[in-house]
Amino acid sequence: MDAHAPTLEKLVSLCKRRGFIFQSAEIYGGVTGLYDSGPLGTLMKENIRRLWKESLNHLEQEVVYIDGALIGPEALWKASGHISNFHDPMVDCMVCKHRYRADDISLDKPCPHCGNKQWTEVRDFNLMFTTQVGANTGQSTTAYLRPETAQVVFVNFKNVMSSSRVKIPFGIAQIGKAFRNEITPKQFLFRMREFEQMELEWFCKPSESNHFYAFWILQRMLFMRAIGITKERLRLHGHAPEELSHYSRGTSDIEYQYPFGWKELEGIAHRGDFDLTQHMQHSGKDLKVYDEETKESYTPHVIECSVGVDRLFLTLLCDAYYEDEIDGEIRTVLRLHPAVAPITVAILPLTKKQHDFAYPLYKKLKLADYSVEYDSSGSIGKRYRRQDEIGTPFCITVDFDSPADNTVTLRHRDSTKQERISLEDIPARLDALLKISFLEE
Ligand SMILES: [Zn+2]
Structure with a gap:
């Protein structure tokens, strides 16, 4: 699915x-x-x-x-027309006191909340929040939150x-x-x-x-x-x-x-x-x-x-919310554009033993202004699922081989495909994937 x-x-x-x-x-x-x-x-x-x-x-x-x-x-909101025009029609149920926008419901029908059909008159309700500017009520003047x-x-x-x-x-x-x-x-x-x-x-x-x-x-x-x-x-x-x-x-x-x-x-x-x-x-x-x-x-x-x-x-x-099947398991995934996703890359040491190699990588990317998260606890599968659910496009997994050859695994959220890349290539890869093109049709 x-x-x-x-x-x-x-x-x-x-x-x-x-x-x-x-x-x-x-x-x-x-x-x-x-x-x-x-x-x-x-x-x-x-x-x-x-x-x-x-x-x-x-x-x-x-x-x-x-x-x-x-x-x-x-004076500003008078000139803009908001004081005279910015209102919605409001109606109350006289029995349960529930309040409605009159154009949201049908007044020929009973109150959706209590089932009675006794409505007040429809009145105009101005949608602006009022406040007072100045300390003393006598000297203060009415103003509005925009x-x-x-x-x-x-x-x-x-x-x-x-x-x-x-x-x-x-x-x-x-x-x-x-x-x-x-x-x-x-x-x-x-x-x-x-x-x-x-x-x-x-x-x-x-x-x-x-x-x-x-x-x-x-x-x-x-x-x-x-x-x-x-x-x-x-x-x-x-x-x-x-x-x-x-x-x-x-x-x-x-x-x-x-x-x-x-x-x-x-x-x-x-x-x-x-x-x-x-x-x-x-x-x-x-x-x-x-x-x-x-x-x-x-x-x-x-x-x-x-x-x-x-x-x-x-x-x-809404647009990014998908449910698909990975290894026979339903996963929730936010397929957000990498430039939109709150976390760009998650650093995941395979076990606690890789902490000393993985944590400096996390700090380095963070200092280079990437939105990066470090997560070292729980099974790797569970950690991937968590990142999928918050829309993180890339996970970097540090494993037993990483310290020896300076490589890590880059996992792609949508395809779940994994590739081996060297540490020095990470920023350039991330930058390419983060690029947005505004002129494309
Ligand atoms: Zn009611």
Whole structure:
């Protein structure tokens, strides 16, 4: 057998068992929609951020990075439209008090939780977390945890232009947390209350915006393929005019086939001049750009590419989860791209006797910045299985012959094939296997 067989239950269990993801504050019962990254999850998310940046940096297009504040004043979120528009319809069961997103359930049917059919009115629930800035309640002002990272880019557009050497067209990218008080967080990491976004806002002339909209859709799709996501489980969904958000002139979602259906993985949106125009109107500041050629000022258009670190993490786990049969035994294996996998190589001395040879090798690779793990206890078969389950692409086994001829066994995760290589060849072999090609189709 060789089956791609992820279910949400299996992934949740694997994530906890192996230290990818934990429910936040679990010993106190946890909070729905909040999660902590464990040691392996932290390593893998670092890879995801690094690869996302590499996917932008390898292009000729100029991109600079910012890191904005998580808390924003009310005026900012008024201008962006979030105070008036960013809500979901909410309804409560009057009997068991269970709360639902009104568009998640049918109000003609009984409460899925208790079976009664007595609903409150449907109300709008704003998804932003509020907080107070300032010590005294009398003098403090209401502010909001940012529900998206994009607005921090728009309000810094002029600062970046006047302080950097960038010229239109160029991008401002940001990786950071965002917060949404979801009524019903669900599907594990898919819809969370605190999550991390990787967003690119691409500023261009209005006349070039459609060209760049198409360009970025293609680039983002190539990125998903380059980091190893299966082609057949990806598709592009262009929004019909009636599906578009209030700010958008065109939106395309890269969708992935999750165990719970086709859902958005990344959104690419043509935002036109909506955001800069809004912030000009509300702040009274001029955010236009002067065109040296035409001698006229204009408001740039924006193409946005937005993907969640957590959602991409979940997608990569789903996509990599296989169960196959090795020596008559079912094994769970994460077939992650080597550049994505939290651990690149595991050093496994065959017995404790090889420790003095194996441990210095481990330290040497660690100091050379490889993500490496040392595991010396248990049968070698069990140690291989453990590495397979966390997606480690390579195991290096040190055996009785190693000290004599300076060779070790390199085992490949997916094929389980083993080859003999000399110590000095290890870094070059690892580097070749870790390479990612963003341009390949
Ligand atoms: Zn109920």
